Structures are given as structure tokens and as C-alpha cells.
Amino acid sequence: MGVSAKQACRQILWLAYRDFLYERRISLCFVLALMAVLAPLLVLFGLKYGLIDTLAQRLVESPYTREIIGVGSGHFDTAWFQAMTARPDVAFVIPNTRRIAASFSSLQQLATGEQLQAVQMIPTGPGDPLLATVQPQPTQLEQVILSYPAAHKLNAKAGDRLEARITRRRNNQPESTALQLEVVAIAPEAALPDEAVFVLLDLLLATEDYRDGLAVARFNWPGTPMPESERVFARFRLYSKSIYDVASLRDALLQASIEVRTQAEQIELMQSLDRNLSRVFWLIAGIGITGFLASLAANLLANVDRKRRELSIARLLGFPTRSIILFPVIQATLIGTWGGIAAILVYFLVATLLNIGFASSLQKGELICYLVPVHFLIAFLATLLCALAASAWAGYRASCIEPAEGIRDV
Amino acid sequence: MIASSRLIFHIRDLTKKRTGAGASFELRVPELAIQAGDIVVLQGISGSGKSTLLDLLALALRPDRVAQFRFAPSNTISVDIDRLWRENNVDALAYLRGEHIGYILQTGGLLSFLTARENIALSCRLLGRRVEQSLEELAEPLGISSQLDKLPHQLSVGERQRVAIARALVHRPSVVLADEPTASVDPLTADTILHLFLGLVERFGVTAIIASHDWQRIAAAGLKLLQHRLEREGTVTRSLFWN
Numbered sequence: 001m002g003v004s005a006k007q008a009c010r011q012i013l014w015l016a017y018r019d020f021l022y023e024r025r026i027s028l029c030f031v032l033a034l035m036a037v038l039a040p041l042l043v044l045f046g047l048k049y050g051l052i053d054t055l056a057q058r059l060v061e062s063p064y065t066r067e068i069i070g071v072g073s074g075h076f077d078t079a080w081f082q083a084m085t086a087r088p089d090v091a092f093v094i095p096n097t098r099r100i101a102a103s104f105s106s107l108q109q110l111a112t113g114e115q116l117q118a119v120q121m122i123p124t125g126p127g128d129p130l131l132a133t134v135q136p137q138p139t140q141l142e143q144v145i146l147s148y149p150a151a152h153k154l155n156a157k158a159g160d161r162l163e164a165r166i167t168r169r170r171n172n173q174p175e176s177t178a179l180q181l182e183v184v185a186i187a188p189e190a191a192l193p194d195e196a197v198f199v200l201l202d203l204l205l206a207t208e209d210y211r212d213g214l215a216v217a218r219f220n221w222p223g224t225p226m227p228e229s230e231r232v233f234a235r236f237r238l239y240s241k242s243i244y245d246v247a248s249l250r251d252a253l254l255q256a257s258i259e260v261r262t263q264a265e266q267i268e269l270m271q272s273l274d275r276n277l278s279r280v281f282w283l284i285a286g287i288g289i290t291g292f293l294a295s296l297a298a299n300l301l302a303n304v305d306r307k308r309r310e311l312s313i314a315r316l317l318g319f320p321t322r323s324i325i326l327f328p329v330i331q332a333t334l335i336g337t338w339g340g341i342a343a344i345l346v347y348f349l350v351a352t353l354l355n356i357g358f359a360s361s362l363q364k365g366e367l368i369c370y371l372v373p374v375h376f377l378i379a380f381l382a383t384l385l386c387a388l389a390a391s392a393w394a395g396y397r398a399s400c401i402e403p404a405e406g407i408r409d410v
Numbered sequence: 411m412i413a414s415s416r417l418i419f420h421i422r423d424l425t426k427k428r429t430g431a432g433a434s435f436e437l438r439v440p441e442l443a444i445q446a447g448d449i450v451v452l453q454g455i456s457g458s459g460k461s462t463l464l465d466l467l468a469l470a471l472r473p474d475r476v477a478q479f480r481f482a483p484s485n486t487i488s489v490d491i492d493r494l495w496r497e498n499n500v501d502a503l504a505y506l507r508g509e510h511i512g513y514i515l516q517t518g519g520l521l522s523f524l525t526a527r528e529n530i531a532l533s534c535r536l537l538g539r540r541v542e543q544s545l546e547e548l549a550e551p552l553g554i555s556s557q558l559d560k561l562p563h564q565l566s567v568g569e570r571q572r573v574a575i576a577r578a579l580v581h582r583p584s585v586v587l588a589d590e591p592t593a594s595v596d597p598l599t600a601d602t603i604l605h606l607f608l609g610l611v612e613r614f615g616v617t618a619i620i621a622s623h624d625w626q627r628i629a630a631a632g633l634k635l636l637q638h639r640l641e642r643e644g645t646v647t648r649s650l651f652w653n
Contacts, residue, residue, distance in 0.1 A: 004538065007535075007536060007537070007538045008536060011532070011535055011536050015521070015523075015524075018523050018524060018528075019521075019523040021523075022522065022523030022561075023523065310521055310522075310523075313515075313519050313520075313521060314521075315470075315504060316468065316470055316507065316513055316519070317507070317508060317532055317533050317536060318504050318505065318506075318507045318508015318509065318511075318533065318536055318537075319504060319508070319536060320500075320501040320504045320505070321500050321501060321504065322501070402470060402471050402472055403470040403471075403504075403507075404465035404468070404470035404471040405471075407515060407519060
């Protein structure tokens with residue numbers, strides 16, 4: 001008996017779907033129009049999330065930007081190093097010897113005989129930011145980690161044995177000594193671009209002592225007996241906790257008359273660039289989102305106006321007002337769903353091309369254009385919500401006019 | 411003919427104003443009483459307010475002022491339409507339209523995205539009724555049986571009008587309203603369509619109200635003609651209908 005609301009809603013659903021199919025060309029236009037504004041927004045957000053965040057993260061985490069390099073040689077005693085270690089803004093500090101002493105005269109791969117001359121030695125220890133991902137770390141004096149270029153040149157891998165040679169002049173006579181080393185690991189390519197070998201501090205000190213003509217009991221190297229005085233170090237390796245600590249740490253050192261070189265200026269530059277880029281990004285995104293929502297709403301409103309006659313006829317046939325509102329809402333949902341899916345497909349295509357194109361300048365696992373599922377969900381729900389709101393409003397407006405009005409202007 | 415003295419429409423002192431650019435139009439119905447089973451003709455030149463009166467009778471247009479507006483689609487139902495409009499109970503009006511009224515528009519008023527069959531079946535589907543048998547029964551005499559699966563734009567104007575007639579009658583309404591049902595077809599086709607329409611109206615015993623600017627064409631017996639007069643008073647054109 002009579003028109004049940006459920007019956008009316010079911011029929012309206014069917015009508016909306018049939019009309020959407022019948023006007024497939026115009027429906028396609030609406031879907032494409034939605035795609036055309038949503039897809040660039042997704043790509044923009046993908047770039048923001050991928051490129052800017054990846055680069056910012058890389059900058060924040062990169063040991064290079066956090067490194068503070070002493071200029072020239074100084075006199076740093078154990079107390080100074082203890083004080084530095086205790087500072088909350090210091091991530092890693094270790095003594096270093098004079099530059100001239102901090103190298104092996106030669107390094108030879110025992111298995112193949114391949115050789116490198118004058119290999120820089122870098123003191124390392126637990127928590128070294130350059131070797132954060134490297135396992136295992138040296139625990140004994142004879143254990144070393146090769147930098148990637150050094151390992152490449154020596155054709156060495158973890159477990160290989162090397163012979164290191166150290167030369168000195170004593171009493172105007174050239175002398176040299178050798179020791180066997182074990183490669184425990186190879187540092188990743190990104191850690192250090194130079195040919196170098198990471199050693200425990202005591203091995204570096206032994207070679208410095210040997211070069212100074214002193215005797216090193218640990219290795220039975222001959223020479224003058226060790227002096228009693230406290231050891232003073234010429235250099236240090238120092239890394240701040242984060243890039244935000246670099247400037248304050250630099251100022252503290254300058255105040256103690258220690259001249260240092262840092263990336264502080266570049267960091268400030270990058271930070272202001274990042275701030276400005278973010279501002280530009282949000283500006284563009286704001287315009288894009290506003291335009292997107294406005295065009296979606298305008299399209300759907302225009303569509304309802306176009307459907308005035310159909311809606312009036314349906315009302316004349318006895319469809320209740322509330323079910324009439326469903327008609328544009330269902331079509332808006334169809335447009336929103338297909339437009340959203342199309343935009344996501346376009347996004348994936350563009351993102352894949354961008355990621356392939358930029359692959360060479362990215363590290364493993366990094367993507368220049370990248371979104372996670374929750375981003376798509378948010379984009380999709382926002383689209384549907386806006387579509388529903390606009391079409392429900394338009395449908396409500398259409399239902400407010402008397403049924404007779406809509407059929408007379410055709 | 412239904413032997414009944416029931417008044418399906420009873421209207422007193424109805425006014426509906428329409429204002430256009432500089433001039434205004436006023437439809438006035440002093441008294442209109444239509445018996446169930448009557449076939450009533452509204453005659454008048456175009457622009458005389460026939461369509462407006464039909465829209466009011468179709469419960470699709472809100473009267474400005476009315477002393478009484480009763481609609482009694484069956485012996486057991488009698489509704490105060492004026493009250494429904496005042497209460498803005500549009501769903502109740504939609505319900506009455508869907509169940510008891512069939513409306514044939516001048517231009518057919520078919521939904522372009524549905525086939526002829528689906529257009530005809532729509533009012534029954536809305537009411538949750540089975541439609542197939544009564545649809546075939548109507549399509550056969552109207553001569554559109556072979557056109558049922560075509561879309562409106564694939565049909566001639568005359569065929570569209572026949573589909574509209576079928577749609578207005580298929581759910582067996584109490585009253586069918588026809589607004590210039592033959593105005594957009596040639597005279598020969600118009601005669602055929604009118605003849606078919608009146609035949610069906612008599613067969614179903616349904617009350618019919620037909621607006622036409624050349625009512626002489628409607629040469630059936632038992633037609634009742636509404637009284638009509640146009641008055642002009644300054645910029646106001648007043649159209650009166652009564653019986």
C-alpha cells in the first residue's frame with residue numbers, strides 16, 4: 001500500500017544509476033574533471049612526503065652535517081675529552097692524532113697481494129655515527145673496518161687479512177715495521193668516500209708513538225722509552241646530537257678559542273629553505289585543495305541544475321522529497337568514487353616515473369614521491385565528504401521547489 | 411461510468427498568482443466540483459492558466475489562497491489538501507500523487523534515460539506493485555507493444571505521448587490529468603491518440619481532466635466543459651474557471 005520510503009529509496013538508487021550510465025559521456029567528464037584536480041594534489045603531497053621529508057630526514061641524520069672539525073692542531077687532554085663527552089649536545093667524541101701520523105704507509109691484501117699506499121687511519125669506537133649501521137665493530141687492536149673505496153681497491157671483504165706497514169726515520173735511518181690486521185667489516189659507501197681504515201684509538205696511538213721514535217711494548221716495536229708525561233691529542237672527531245646543536249656547540253668551542261669548521265651556515269640555509277619550501281608547498285596545496293573542493297562542488301551543483309526536470313518528473317510521479325535528495329547524492333558518490341580511483345591510478349603512474357627517474361640520486365629504500373595508505377584514505381574520504389555535502393545541499397535545494405515548477409521550463 | 415455522486419475534487423475560492431515582468435497573472439476558481447467518473451475538458455487559449463489549474467489539481471503546485479480544497483480519490487478517502495499544503499506535508503502530497511493521480515504532460519515528461527517499458531512501470535515500481543500484465547494490456551491498444559524497449563529519443567513524438575498515456579494509467583489511478591496531450595502531434599495522429607486515450611479512460615472508469623485549446627477535436631459523448639473567462643484589470647490578467 002502506498003509509497004514506502006524504502007521502496008522509493010531503492011527506486012531512486014536505480015534511477016540515479018541508470019541516468020549516470022545513460023549520460024556516460026558527461027559522467028566521464030565529471031570523473032575526469034575530478035581526477036584532473038585531485039591527481040596533481042596527490043603528486044604534490046607525494047613529493048612533499050617523499051622528497052622534502054626524505055631530504056630533511058637525511059640532513060638531520062647525516063653525520064656530515066653534524067660533524068664539527070677542528071682547524072689545525074691543538075692540545076686536548078683527557079679531561080677535555082671527558083668534559084666534551086659529558087655535554088648533552090655531543091653524540092660522539094674521540095681523540096685523534098696529528099694528521100701526519102694518522103696513516104698506514106701501506107696496506108696489503110695478503111691473499112691477493114693488492115696494495116694501497118698511505119691509507120688514512122680514522123679512530124673509531126662505540127657509537128661512531130659514520131659506522132652506525134656497521135656490524136661487527138673492532139674489539140681488538142688488530143681488527144679494522146675498511147671504508148668502501150679502500151675495500152674496493154684492495155678487493156677485500158670481511159674476514160680477509162691485511163698486512164699494514166708503518167715507516168719512520170730514526171737517527172736519519174729509514175725504519176719500518178709491519179703488523180697483521182683482520183678486516184671485520186666494510187663500511188657502507190655513503191659512510192665515507194675516501195680510502196681509509198677505521199681503527200681502535202690505541203692502534204692509532206701506537207702508530208703515532210712508533211713514528212715519534214718511541215718504543216711500543218704492545219707490538220714489540222723498538223725505540224725510545226715512553227715519556228711519563230700525560231698524553232695530549234692534536235685533533236678530535238666530534239659529532240653533535242642533532243643538526244640543531246651544531247651552532248651552539250660551535251659557539252662553545254669558539255669561546256674556548258678552538259677554531260672549528262662546521263656546516264652551521266649550510267644548516268641554517270637549509271632550514272630556512274625548508275621553512276620557505278614548506279610555506280610554498282602549503283600555499284600551493286591550499287590553493288589546490290580550495291580549487292579542488294570548489295570545482296567539485298560547482299560541478300555537482302551544476303549537475304543537479306541540469307537534472308531539475310528529471311527530479312521534478314520523479315516527484316510528480318510520487319517520489320517523496322527525501323528520496324529525491326538521494327538522486328544527486330548517489331551520482332556524486334559515483335563521480336567521487338570513480339574520480340578518486342582514477343586520480344590514485346594517475347598518481348601511481350606519475351610517482352613510479354618520478355621514482356625511477358630520480359633513483360640514481362636516492363639511497364636504497366628512499367623514494368622521491370611517496371604516500372602511505374592512510375593518505376589515500378584521507379584523500380578519498382575528503383573527496384566523498386565534499387561530494388556528499390555539495391550534492392545533498394543541491395538536492396535539498398532542488399527538492400524545495402514545487403514539483404510543478406521544474407517541468408514547466410522545458 | 412461509476413454511478414456515484416462522490417465529488418473527487420471540490421474546490422472553493424482558490425487563487426494562484428503569478429507575477430512576471432511588469433504584468434501579473436491570477437488564476438481564480440470560484441467553485442469547482444468534479445464528480446468521480448467525469449471526463450472534464452478545460453478549454454482556453456494558451457496562457458489562460460489551464461496548466462496551472464492542472465498542476466494545482468495534481469497537488470504539484472501550492473495555491474496562494476483557498477477556502478476549501480478536498481480530494482476524495484476513493485469512497486473511503488477524503489483529504490483536506492489545503493491543510494497538507496499549510497502543514498507543508500509534501501510527502502503526504504507525493505503519496506497521494508503517486509497512488510491516485512496520473513499526469514500526462516504536454517511534452518510527455520518521460521525520463522530520457524529509461525526505456526518506454528521502464529518509464530511506464532516506474533509508478534508501479536514506486537508503489538511496489540507487479541506491473542507486467544497491466545503494462546501489456548495498455549501497450550496493446552495503444553499500439554506501442556513493439557516500442558517498449560526503446561529509449562524516448564528513439565520514439566516519435568506521438569509514440570512518446572502514447573507511452574506517457576500508458577504511464578499515467580498503468581497504476582490504475584482515480585484521476586488522470588492530461589495537459590494538451592496532443593498539442594505537439596499532427597491532427598491525424600492527435601485524433602488517434604485522443605480516441606485511444608478516451609477509450610481507455612472509459613474502460614477503466616477513471617476520472618479525466620483534459621486541458622485543450624481546441625476541444626472541438628474531442629468529439630466523445632458525455633464530456634463536461636468547464637466554464638472559463640479571461641478578465642483584464644490594469645496589468646493583471648485574471649483567468650476564471652468554474653462549473
